[in-house]
Amino acid sequence: MNLKSAWSRRSFLSSLGVASGSLLTSATAKAEGMFGKKPKAETKRLVDGNPIVPITSGLGSTGDIYAELGVKPLINIVGTVTVIGGSVMKPEVMELIRRGNEHFVLIDELEVAAGKFIARLCKSPAGYTGLVTGGAAAAMVVGYAAMMTEDLEERIKLCPDVATFPRNEVIIQKAHRYAFDHQIRQTGAKLVEVVTREEMIAAINPKTVAIHFTNIQSDRGQVSGPETVAIAKAHGIYTFNDASADVPPVSRLWEYPAVGFDMVTFSGGKDIQGPQASGILIGKEELIHWALLNMSPQEDRIGRCCKVGKETIFGLLKALEIFVNQDYDETLRMYDARAKLISDAIAKFGVTARPREFNPNALGNVTPRYSWQIDPTKLKITGQDVMQGLADTKPVGIGSFGAGAGGMRGRDPEAEARMKAHPELAQQRRRGNGPGRDPNTFGFAVWQLKDGEDQIIADRLVEIFSAAPKA
Structure with missing residues (x-):
């Protein structure tokens, strides 16, 4: 793996052009002064103050920064999950990140301009705009803070101490509870669980500020998105739709706001393939303004930790533009190849490909999944063995078994007792298989592979099957 950077012909010519331009401008000004003409004001070209240079010492000088830190990089066959870094950005996105680092800028001004760009690109309804956030989870924090604080500085500084706020309750369907409602609770808002439509209406009171909708779990609840919006509008409260992992299809970027949700968030670091720590919040202009008041670069507010740099903003905008304008049929053909x-x-x-699994209308994480069948009469190896073999590949691993494998789970004193009482749970956790999973199959996603990594996987699988015992 060679990650060394070097002067390129393009960067050299660019630098030469800048130098030549400066010399010519200076010479022209002097010449005009000599002939009695008033020199024109110089229009200085804004250039990158940090050119791309080779690293010759310290971190990065070997060309393999992962090896220098003793960390094994991965080929991503899991998907756009945060635990292994989300997605890989396209070259154009990386270039705009570099250009975003060229100059200083008022972040609030850039955010407002970026929001208008997002609204145009995503065909947002009239009166809506966008906001680049530090991920979809951060969008929830600043979005719900906005609903409760509005533009009142005293409230903004008090949040999450919202007990004295006139409205601080958020209704959520019990079936929509999930790991990320923690981001609602961290604003100080109180979650009120409901099950039925009737319960949702009955739960609304003068303290209710909004109804939360978890899009990826919408098939589990009894109240649909449009019904949720209608109920909220009838009672003068807000709605928030978390659709973080729910594109493609790209049309959802404008369909969900068009339903009437006051705020909708999408992750920027999943299939959109923007910076991993980026998100998109689309909503009513007034609410988005209040959300920006509740986040960095402003100080003394709950969203100060939700910082978004100028580089991230430009990278996200380019990634979103590429995503919206892609030919998804061509993308699918690339995955199939x-x-x-x-x-x-x-x-x-004797390992055969199974039919491609792909539901373009799935609620979230919409991507094809490919799997293969092992003939147990030819090889004595299970699908789990194959996946373990891929993960054990060195120096670059292929896939991962997630955060649990790295020990990044809180301690549960009752876990050992549960495993003893239900040994089948322990077996499923070790094998990574749910009930009914065919042990002679294995599969993964290919959407986050970089060019050439499909060949690396193929070569590694040949090694694994060549070493497997014959049946």
Whole structure:
């Protein structure tokens, strides 16, 4: 893996052009002065004060920054999950991140301009705009803070001490409770659980500020998105739709706000392939303004920790533009070609490709999944063994078994007793399989592979199957 940077022909010519331009401008000014003409005011070209340079000492000088820190990088066959870094940004996105670092700028001014860009690109309804946030979770924090504080500085500074606020309760369907409602609770808001439509209406009171809708779990609740919006509008309260992992299809970027949700958030670091620590909040202009008041660069407010840099803003905008304008059918053909390369390499072992699994209308994490069937009459190896073999690959691992494998879970004193009482749970956790999973199959996603990584996977699978005992 060679990650060394170097002077390129393009950067050299660019630098030469800047130098030549400066010399010519200076010479022209002097010449005009000599002939009695009033020199024109110089229009200085804004240039990058931090050119790309080779690193010759310290961190990065070997070309392999991961090895220098003793960390094993991964080929992503899991998906756009935060625990392994989300997604890989396209070259154009990286270039705009670099350009975003060229100059200082008023972050609030940049955010407002970026919000208008997002609204145009995402066909937002009249009166809506956007905001680049530090991820979809951060969008929830500043969004709910905005609803409760409005633009009142005293409230903004008090949040999350919201007990004295006139409205501080958020209604949520019991089926919509999930790990990220923690971000609502951290604003100080009180969650009120309901199950039915009737319960939702009955729960509304003068303290209610909003109804939360978890889009990816919308098939579990009894109240749909449009019904939620209608109920909220009838009672003068807000609605928030968390659709963080729910594009593609790209049309959801404008369909969900068009339903009438006051705020909708999408992750910028999943299939949109923007910076991992980026999110998009689309909503009513007044609410978005209040959200910006509740976040960095402002100080003494709950969203100060939700900082977004100028580089992230530009990178996210470019990634979103590419995502909106892509030909998704062509993208699917690319995924199929990657899977076929792998299938062709392992067919000689009696391992056959299964039908592609793809539901373009799934609620979230919409992407094809590819899987393969091992013939147990030819090889004595399970699908779990194969996935473990991929994960154990060095120096670059292929896939991962998640945060649990790294020990990043809080201590649960009761876990051991539960495992003893229900040993089948322990077995499922070790194997990563749910009930009914065929042990002779394995599969993964290919959407986050970089060019050439499909061949690396194919070669590694050939090694694994070549070493497997024959049946």
